[in-house]
Amino acid sequence: MTTQKNGAFVRRPLIAGNWKMNIDHMEAIALVQKLAWTLNDAEHDHERVQVSVFPPFTDLRGVQTLVSGDKLSIDYGAQDLSEHDSGAYTGDISGVFLKKLGCTQVLIGHSERREVHGETDEQLNAKLSAALRHELVPVLCVGEGLEVREAGNHVSHTLAQLEGALRGHSAEELTELVVAYEPVWAIGTGKVAGPEDAQEMSAAIREKLAELYSREFADTVRVLYGGSVKSKNVASILAGPDVDGALVGGASLDPEEFANIISFEKHIGAQG
């Protein structure tokens, strides 16, 4: 996913849409079709800016059929996976099944999984192993809540989450790793971390990766920002040199708005 140009790393931007628990399997087909038409009209180049959607599990088969049948340039993945491959784990979904459905990516440790389901860094570490076992690109979500931010501990808190999930995993295993920084206080609230906040934390994440592995490795990892990203603010957020894309929640449910976010390069200059 990363190429070298004149000796410098060029990371391919990724705009990912996390549908959360929205959109049934019929609506999913309509949404992906509309998104594909809109991107086609906009002459979107998937090789230049990667697009992914993360539908609910029950939508994945329909999305697979549409994407493979119509050869759409849209990647898709799941919002979670089990740390186990099979067995008595009622309600859980194995990476084996996701791989068979053509998923290429999986979200790990979204703040709503951490909060609502009490997922711990140890569990997320095991889920990361499961993703790697099944050759699913892990999109590891990290970020702090409002209290932590107000206490000024956001950097140490977020980096501890990163370290906890990565512990024991080698750089060789993690070549496709994507990290998504999502300040919890900015999710679905309309409050957006400023471009400086997004850049500050993305740079801190990259520094931590350099410390844990190597500078070369850190320079290849894509770091996304998530939290109330819209077409009107995406270009300013992605202007940060360490911000390589966005994990979009609510705005990804509107195909026109999501396509507009994906076309963030067109808004450069207009958003400062």
Ligand SMILES: O=C[C@H](O)COP(=O)(O)O
């Ligand atoms: O995964 C996406 C994030 O939680 C952001 O959600 P949002 O764009 O609705 O704030």
